[in-house]
Amino acid sequence: xxxxIYPEFHESREEDxxxxxxxxxxxxxxxxxxxxxxxxxIDNNSRCLASLLETLVxxxxxxxxxxxxxxxxxxxxxxGE
Numbered sequence: 060x061x062x063x064i065y066p067e068f069h070e071s072r073e074e075d076x077x078x079x080x081x082x083x084x085x086x087x088x089x090x091x092x093x094x095x096x097x098x099x100x101i102d103n104n105s106r107c108l109a110s111l112l113e114t115l116v117x118x119x120x121x122x123x124x125x126x127x128x129x130x131x132x133x134x135x136x137x138x139g140e
Contacts, residue, residue, distance in 0.1 A: 060113055061139030062123065073139040076116065076126070080109035083130040 060076040084105035112129065115121045127134045 065135040
């Protein structure tokens with residue numbers, strides 16, 4: 060689902076809802092070994108949550124305006140064109 064994002068201090072942009080959620084919840088991988096495994100698990104959990112939230116929005120169980128609250132961000136988002 061394409062959304063329009065209005066970040067607090069940046070220009071608005073359009074992005075896929077799932078990508079937006081993953082970006083907000085994911086981490087970059089640093090180094091290797093156990094720490095990398097932890098980051099991989101975090102990224103996987105982020106993808107799962109993003110997919111779940113997108114499904115809930117598409118089924119109209121939650122509204123798009125609630126997504127930033129779940130992600131602890133001050134962005135305003137709406138459905139893209």
